[in-house]
Amino acid sequence: MSMSETINRNEKHDKALIFELSRPGRTAYSLPEMDVPVQKIHELIPEGMLRKQEAALPEVYEVDVIRHYTELSRRNFGVDNGFYPLGSCTMKYNPKINEDVARYAGFAKIHPYQPEESIQGALELMYTLQKDLAGLTGMDAVTLQPAAGAHGEWTGLMMIRAYHEANGQHERTKVIVPDSSHGTNPASASVAGFQTVTIPSTDKGLVDLDALRAAVDDDTAALMLTNPNTLGLFEEHIVEIAEIVHEAGGLLYYDGANSNAIMGITRPGDMGFDVVHLNLHKTMSTPHGGGGPGAGPVGVKSLLIPYLPNPVVIQKDDGTFAFSEKSDSSIGRVKAYYGNFGILVRAYAYIRTYGPEGLRRVSEYAVLNANYLRARLAPYYQMPYDRICKHEFVMSGSGLKPYGIHTLDVAKRLLDFGYHPPTIYFPLNVEECIMIEPTETESKETLDGFIEAMIQIASEARENPELLLNAPYTTPVTRLDETGAARKPVLNCACS
Amino acid sequence: MKHRYLPMTEQTKAEMLAAVGVESVEDLFKDIPAAIRFQGELPVSPALDEYALTRHMGALAGQNADTDRFVSFLGAGIYDHHVPSVINHVVSRSEFYTAYTPYQPEVSQGELQAIFEFQSYICELTGMAVANASMYDGATALAEAANLAAAATRRKRIVVSRAVHPEARSVLHTYAHGLNLDVVEVETRNGVTDPEALAAAVTPDTAAVLVQSPNFFGAIENIPAIGELIHAGKGLLIVSTNPLALGLIEAPGKQGADIVVGDAQPLGISGSFGGPTCGFFAVSEAHMRRMPGRIVGQTKDRNGKRGFVLTLQAREQHIRREKATSNICSNQALLALCASVYLSVMGRRGLVEVAELNLQKSHYAKQKLAGVSGVTVPFTSPTFNEFVIRLPEGANMSRIQSKLLEEGYIGGYDLGRSYPELAGHLLIAVTERRSKEEIDRFAVILEGLL
Structure with a gap:
């Protein structure tokens, strides 16, 4: 698309809120009949406890509902709409068969408190998934309870805390994270009652071993690490890193956000990690849902098994499946019931779609795709770590600053080419950062199209920076006033 | 290996490797120390084709008692409401x-x-x-x-x-x-x-x-x-x-x-x-x-x-x-x-009506079950769509739950699971999906089991 072909398709009118469609007297519901004798409500519930004013919900009919949400969906970009190279988020294709099977009544319409004899299929699925994820990560046991990656981080850290406390080492209160780590790492450490120690990365983008040696001490509870790290680089010294931390009496936490690079190639358990969480909504293809639900199962080495959240699924001697008994050493529950089961069903279906060899292929192609993009874009953008990467890489838009162009402008211009932009301004230790993760489900033709767009944008930045500064042109709205939104928050429609 | 989610062909692989400047995919993993390279086959479940997967998942799902096939009086935080299409x-x-x-x-x-x-x-x-x-x-x-x-x-x-x-x-x-x-x-x-x-x-x-x-x-x-x-x-x-x-x-x-x-x-x-x-x-x-x-x-x-x-x-x-x-x-x-x-569908009146259905049906059920011989309602505080009943002394809770299942019913929540002092008590949820006939039948079956 050249400049002259750029068509301004930003819409002229506000999209209505569902509340603005309301017309008194319209209904979209159909309810079962009242087939029991009706009693006076205030004889069942005292007047003072009853709602005085009906909630001002909209009055619409079913066609309004469908058209409203269909229109909203058309104002949204998902993986099915196009390439979504959002670094660190693993926006791979979400298989449709997984959506189908998760909706089977025997999975979607069962209750967590049914007698175990009536949920054997669900328990078998969870048991098998526990085993598969343990095998994939090289850990000894897995809990499926955490609802998301950050939730898994906190769960793992709580187990580490329980472990140190059980050993009488209450002074182990520090969690070490690299400066490139995701914000949830230090935040999860805080919620688990730890203080964070941040260590710098080397100019090669890896953990600074001297800084790590200087940081570990009698107060070290754990080191949190992704590997490959947030820059998409494999921590080559991982064995040594593990030794340093373990010798100091700390444990190693593996943030599984980047697991899509290593399936079948290396395992966190073999690298020396004691705890690992996996983001099933990344590596295992379960959809991100526009922000959730995800699932963040946590695997542990045997030394942490006593602290797993209650319950896990076990197989009994007679072959049937059951929930484990409550254990006193457990950190307790981290979520009601057993985790995001509907997501676990999809993840299990994904594993069964690929099997051992297929999962390894997934990682190989994810890494090949990332390296291809990196190699092809290197002549046009700054590559602070210009060497073989894993499933993602970071580059910098800093070379465009002389033209008054920032990474944000590149991202906004990409929207006009029909691509979701990469992750930008993360990690924090790379100036004008652009973080690209293509995943294995994108074809060379798709990657080539993206490369051409990125090359054209780099040239537009030099020749016509205004074009970028005013982008996007083809989206329902133009750039939004985020400062104003935070200064005078309007957080609901105040409909009543 | 061919797979329907993976677009890589031998030709694109060769072209991409050339662009990267390496000879094989293996070259992309040289930075991983040999000592921690995984050897052999991953210990995970084997692959299934799409049809076999649907059969396998269908078989697992089929072992579970779902609320399309069973009549549920179980709530305790998760409720069996009608979900509009x-x-x-x-x-x-x-x-x-x-x-x-x-x-x-x-x-x-x-x-x-x-x-x-x-x-x-x-x-x-x-x-x-x-x-x-x-x-x-x-x-x-x-x-x-x-x-x-x-x-x-x-x-x-x-x-x-x-x-x-x-x-x-x-x-x-x-x-x-x-x-x-x-x-x-x-x-x-x-x-x-x-x-x-x-x-x-x-x-x-x-x-x-x-x-x-x-x-x-x-x-x-x-x-x-x-x-x-x-x-x-x-x-x-x-x-x-x-x-x-x-x-x-x-x-x-x-x-x-x-x-x-x-x-x-x-x-x-x-x-x-x-x-x-x-x-x-x-x-x-x-x-x-x-x-x-x-x-x-x-x-x-x-x-x-x-x-x-x-x-x-x-x-x-x-x-x-x-x-x-x-x-x-x-x-x-x-x-x-x-x-x-859901709230768009229900609207101003629908939400009131569904709440009323829950209130009326659960109170009908509460009174019906209170009439079952040996069953009492221990609490008099006002309730919405869920309530507690006490079964007679010595009632075998897990046998009752199993027998109810045989009759196509998922019984209530055994409060003894989390309140030792309430052993022998059931928490019963009744939503708009329960008909008078189902409630009546549930009472009859329960009576027969006591």
């Missing part, structure tokens, strides 16, 4: 379910507006000023509310009623250990929080009182009185509620609650073995900037058009790191969408 159609639109968190607002206006509408719905139902984009579930929302209250009051003592869902209390204890908060549990009387025990537990250094209404026993708490008690010492009132009940019972926000949380599962979200569901979180204006999680705000674009963005992000982990109000980085957007579509 349109909900699945909306959330099956892949523009919604295959998107990430709306980081690029220009191409995420659909999700952002949907969340803004969800926040509006939650404020309207709960009577609160501000709601966030949702939490993992009702239990974690409650724990996060305790965290907020501790930070807002700079106090560490959390008082929670034992009539709060046992698993929510368990989650609260786990979080409290991490956050170094002290949790004190308060006894119940007649199915609700014991007012005297509560008054004794609320000390001047209490950060918050946490109650659930309708509570775990189905009973409605005296929220205004509890509010007065905690507010006298400048602590906060946190109420966990069932959003569907709010069609009939008073909004906690109108009764003095500072924070209202709960699980939106009753609003069009299938039970799914307990998850994923959708926690909601609403506060009075004073606590807006202490809220955990994502928040969507309204703003304008450069042409003055209305648009929506993620806002108040200075609270969040990606900016504040260890000083964030919470470590949460996601929300349950797709389930929040279910709840929004």
Whole structure:
């Protein structure tokens, strides 16, 4: 698309809120009949406890509902709409068969408190998934309870805390994270009652071993690490890193956000990690849902098994499946019931779609795709770590600053080419950062199209920076006033 | 290896390797030390073709007693409500379910507006000023509310009623250990929080009182009185509620609650073995900037058009790191969408009617079961759609549950599982889906088993 072909398709009118469609007297519901004798409500519930004013919900009919949400969906970009190279988020294709099977009544319409004899299929699925994820990560046991990656981080850290406390080492209160780590790492450490120690990365983008040696001490509870790290680089010294931390009496936490690079190639358990969480909504293809639900199962080495959240699924001697008994050493529950089961069903279906060899292929192609993009874009953008990467890489838009162009402008211009932009301004230790993760489900033709767009944008930045500064042109709205939104928050429609 | 999700061919592989400047895929992994390279076949389940997968998954699903085939009187936090057909159609639109968190607002206006509408719905139902984009579930929302209250009051003592869902209390204890908060549990009387025990537990250094209404026993708490008690010492009132009940019972926000949380599962979200569901979180204006999680705000674009963005992000982990109000980085957007579509479908009158159906049918069932010989209703506190019955001395709970299953019924929740003093008591939920005939038959079968 050249400049002259750029068509301004930003819409002229506000999209209505569902509340603005309301017309008194319209209904979209159909309810079962009242087939029991009706009693006076205030004889069942005292007047003072009853709602005085009906909630001002909209009055619409079913066609309004469908058209409203269909229109909203058309104002949204998902993986099915196009390439979504959002670094660190693993926006791979979400298989449709997984959506189908998760909706089977025997999975979607069962209750967590049914007698175990009536949920054997669900328990078998969870048991098998526990085993598969343990095998994939090289850990000894897995809990499926955490609802998301950050939730898994906190769960793992709580187990580490329980472990140190059980050993009488209450002074182990520090969690070490690299400066490139995701914000949830230090935040999860805080919620688990730890203080964070941040260590710098080397100019090669890896953990600074001297800084790590200087940081570990009698107060070290754990080191949190992704590997490959947030820059998409494999921590080559991982064995040594593990030794340093373990010798100091700390444990190693593996943030599984980047697991899509290593399936079948290396395992966190073999690298020396004691705890690992996996983001099933990344590596295992379960959809991100526009922000959730995800699932963040946590695997542990045997030394942490006593602290797993209650319950896990076990197989009994007679072959049937059951929930484990409550254990006193457990950190307790981290979520009601057993985790995001509907997501676990999809993840299990994904594993069964690929099997051992297929999962390894997934990682190989994810890494090949990332390296291809990196190699092809290197002549046009700054590559602070210009060497073989894993499933993602970071580059910098800093070379465009002389033209008054920032990474944000590149991202906004990409929207006009029909691509979701990469992750930008993360990690924090790379100036004008652009973080690209293509995943294995994108074809060379798709990657080539993206490369051409990125090359054209780099040239537009030099020749016509205004074009970028005013982008996007083809989206329902133009750039939004985020400062104003935070200064005078309007957080609901105040409909009543 | 060929696979339907993988586009790589031998030719593209060769071209791409050449562009990278390496000879083989193996060359891309040379930076991984040999000592930690995985050898052999991964110990995971083997691959299945698509048809075999559907057969296998169908076989697993078929072993579970689902509510299409079984009549359920089980609630205890997850309820068997009618889910309008349109909900699945909306959330099956892949523009919604295959998107990430709306980081690029220009191409995420659909999700952002949907969340803004969800926040509006939650404020309207709960009577609160501000709601966030949702939490993992009702239990974690409650724990996060305790965290907020501790930070807002700079106090560490959390008082929670034992009539709060046992698993929510368990989650609260786990979080409290991490956050170094002290949790004190308060006894119940007649199915609700014991007012005297509560008054004794609320000390001047209490950060918050946490109650659930309708509570775990189905009973409605005296929220205004509890509010007065905690507010006298400048602590906060946190109420966990069932959003569907709010069609009939008073909004906690109108009764003095500072924070209202709960699980939106009753609003069009299938039970799914307990998850994923959708926690909601609403506060009075004073606590807006202490809220955990994502928040969507309204703003304008450069042409003055209305648009929506993620806002108040200075609270969040990606900016504040260890000083964030919470470590949460996601929300349950797709389930929040279910709840929004549900409320759009139900509308002003539908929500009242469905709540009335629940109230009337459950009270009919309560009276019917009270007439079963040997069965009593131990609590007289007013209830919404759930209530407690006591079975006669010596009743074998697991045998009764098994026999009910044989008859096609999923019985209630055995309260002895989490309240030793209530062994022999069943918690019975009756939603709009239960017919008079099913209730009558359930009573007959139960009578036959006692």
